[in-house]
Amino acid sequence: MRILVIHGPNLNLTGTREPGIYGARTLEDINREIVARGAALGCTVTCFQSNHEGAIIDRIHQAREDADAIVINAGAYTHYSYAIADALAAVALPCIEVHLSNIFKREDFRHQSTLSPVCDGMICGLGPQGYSLAVEALAHKNA
Numbered sequence: 001m002r003i004l005v006i007h008g009p010n011l012n013l014t015g016t017r018e019p020g021i022y023g024a025r026t027l028e029d030i031n032r033e034i035v036a037r038g039a040a041l042g043c044t045v046t047c048f049q050s051n052h053e054g055a056i057i058d059r060i061h062q063a064r065e066d067a068d069a070i071v072i073n074a075g076a077y078t079h080y081s082y083a084i085a086d087a088l089a090a091v092a093l094p095c096i097e098v099h100l101s102n103i104f105k106r107e108d109f110r111h112q113s114t115l116s117p118v119c120d121g122m123i124c125g126l127g128p129q130g131y132s133l134a135v136e137a138l139a140h141k142n143a
Contacts, residue, residue, distance in 0.1 A: 003070070004063050005048070005135075009051040010051065010076070011027055033132060037132040046067070069095065073098045078099070078103075082114050084115065097121070099130070
């Protein structure tokens with residue numbers, strides 16, 4: 001199984017940006033862990049990060065050719081990007097939404113997700129482990 005992990009805006013600053021909320025591990029560290037977990041499950045994991053909505057949409061479209069499933073943390077785009085939600089719906093791949101923090105314990109605007117209706121599940125509040133759990137869930141779903 002080929003799994004695409006998409007990290008949205010500001011996640012490139014993980015490890016230095018508000019470590020009390022997002023943790024101290026860098027995105028590179030997290031990506032290494034996700035790739036290793038995928039390999040242990042017999043999956044190929046590719047990680048992508050962009051601060052640009054259009055680039056994220058383009059990568060989702062490309063996933064039709066090179067991925068069997070998607071894990072996405074769209075960052076702030078989660079709460080208002082109908083375009084990313086439409087792209088996920090259009091490619092119709094299994095998808096799990098992930099958030100490092102518990103979005104329901106934060107500001108009110110973060111309680112809404114435009115992505116949840118087009119995703120198979122959501123993992124939030126478990127820090128970087130949420131990504132590995134999403135990869136594991138997708139690997140077992142496909143087994």
